[in-house]
Each structure stands twice: as C-alpha cells, then as structure tokens.
Amino acid sequence: MTSSPIPHLALLAAMLVWGSSFIAMKIALTTFTPFELMAGRMLIALTVFLPALPALLRRMRARRLWAIILCMVGGEPCLYFICETYALHYTSAAQAGMITSLLPLCVAAGAHFWLHERTGARTWAGLGLAIAGVIWLSLGGAATESAPAPVLGNMLEMAAMLCGTAYTICARRLSRHYSASDITGMQVLAGSCFFCPLALLPLPAELVVLPVDIPAWLPAVMVAYLGTAVTFVGYGFYNYGIRRLSASQAAAYCNLMPVVGLVLGVAVLHEPISPAQYAASALVVAGVLLSQRRPD
Numbered sequence: 001m002t003s004s005p006i007p008h009l010a011l012l013a014a015m016l017v018w019g020s021s022f023i024a025m026k027i028a029l030t031t032f033t034p035f036e037l038m039a040g041r042m043l044i045a046l047t048v049f050l051p052a053l054p055a056l057l058r059r060m061r062a063r064r065l066w067a068i069i070l071c072m073v074g075g076e077p078c079l080y081f082i083c084e085t086y087a088l089h090y091t092s093a094a095q096a097g098m099i100t101s102l103l104p105l106c107v108a109a110g111a112h113f114w115l116h117e118r119t120g121a122r123t124w125a126g127l128g129l130a131i132a133g134v135i136w137l138s139l140g141g142a143a144t145e146s147a148p149a150p151v152l153g154n155m156l157e158m159a160a161m162l163c164g165t166a167y168t169i170c171a172r173r174l175s176r177h178y179s180a181s182d183i184t185g186m187q188v189l190a191g192s193c194f195f196c197p198l199a200l201l202p203l204p205a206e207l208v209v210l211p212v213d214i215p216a217w218l219p220a221v222m223v224a225y226l227g228t229a230v231t232f233v234g235y236g237f238y239n240y241g242i243r244r245l246s247a248s249q250a251a252a253y254c255n256l257m258p259v260v261g262l263v264l265g266v267a268v269l270h271e272p273i274s275p276a277q278y279a280a281s282a283l284v285v286a287g288v289l290l291s292q293r294r295p296d
Contacts, residue, residue: 097261
C-alpha cells in the first residue's frame, strides 16, 4: 500500500462531491422522473468520455474480464442508482446521506469474504451498531411532503449500499488491469445503455416536492452537474484512490458523505430532522468509528 497523500486527497475530494449529489438529485427530481434523470446524467457523461471510448473498448476486448465488469456495472451504476434515485423520492437527502455510513462496513465485510482482507471483531461490532442506528433513523422519520415514506426510502438507500459494496469489490479487482479512467468509462457506457431505454418507457412517476422554492432552470443544471462533476470528479478520484489503497481503506472515506449530505440537506433544503433522528445518526457514526478504531 502507498504512503503518498495523493490517493487520500483524491478520496477526500470524491466524498465532498458525492455528498453534494444527494441535494443535486433531490432538486433534479422536482422536474425529471428517476429514469429521465439517470439517462440524462449518463448521456452527458458519455458525451464527455466519447473521445476515449474506442481505446477503452479495445482494452476490454483484449483482456476479456467480462464477468467482473458486468458484476461491477450491474452493481453501480445500474442497480445502485435505481435504488438511490427512488430512495430520494421517499426519504430526505439528509437521512439518505446518513445511511451511506454503512458502505465502509459493508465493503469491509465483503472484502473479508471475497478479497481475503482481514476483518476484525471491531468491524463486525461496528456494523451491527450502525445497522441498529439505520433502523432507528428509519423508524423515527415522520412522513412529510418532501419525504412521504421515509422507511421505504431508507430501506432502498440501504439496498443501494449493498450494490455499492459489489461495485467497490469488483472495481478493486479490475484496478489491477484497468486505470481509474477506464473503470469510470465502463460505468458511463453501461449506465447509458441501461437507463436510456428505461427513460423512454411510459412509467408513472410522481415528482418530488421541496419545502423551498427553486428557480425553474436549476433541475436541468443539477442533471448536468451530476453527469460531469459528480461522475468524473467523484468516480474518477474514487477509482484512483481504490487502485492504490485497500478496498476497506478507500470505503472508509465514505464516512464523510453522510456529514456533507446531512449539513446540506438541512441548510439548503430545510429538511426537518427530529432529536431522535439526530440520536440515531449519532449511533450510526458511533458504529462506523468503532469499526475504524485500531486495537491498542
């Protein structure tokens, strides 16, 4: 493992950008359906990546790691973004952001079984504590106009974390053969092929209603932000970091996403958080911190 600070700084930048994505998606969903949002996001990203696409396809055909690639892109962006986008229909950005605290623990557990990375008793105890906090957070959420079914939304966000776990483990395996840019390109290509046909289907979808007024042009800008900054800065820096650190080390930086999401959700969207939910959030953070603590 590297001792350079650059992978750590890359992961820090990725988490700050990803933390803001909860707010961006919530705003975009006031105008676009979930599949329209994801199709637009992926098409914008694919347009940016288009010049590098032929070389990527040649490398993919030469190395023939199709099973791992399909598992990775199936986990994220495909299933991950379905779960997360619909989660933000039903719960608040602040609560969804807090649930992302589970990702490092899920990745550590997955890396223990599939990558043979060592996972100690503290990690398992922290995972149990964090899951208890997520359940408390979900049950303590009162329905509002902008979060009509917080229990359902939080469970969908939890399912997204399991998809993110599969992605992280597969990306770690693929990082031995592909660059961070290549892995990001695979996700963009697969996401465009997956979401664009779904966006054309006449599926019923209710738009999100926010407790704050926003300009009419802002949802479209948020889709562009998601397709450029979040996709290329977020995934590019994350894939760079995971290539140089262990899967569990890289995933530990996801602990920053809940903080960014919670702060922005309350500050920008005026999302209500009850005292019990703050306590539940603290329990989630305590579980995460317990899992990261090294034995004396």
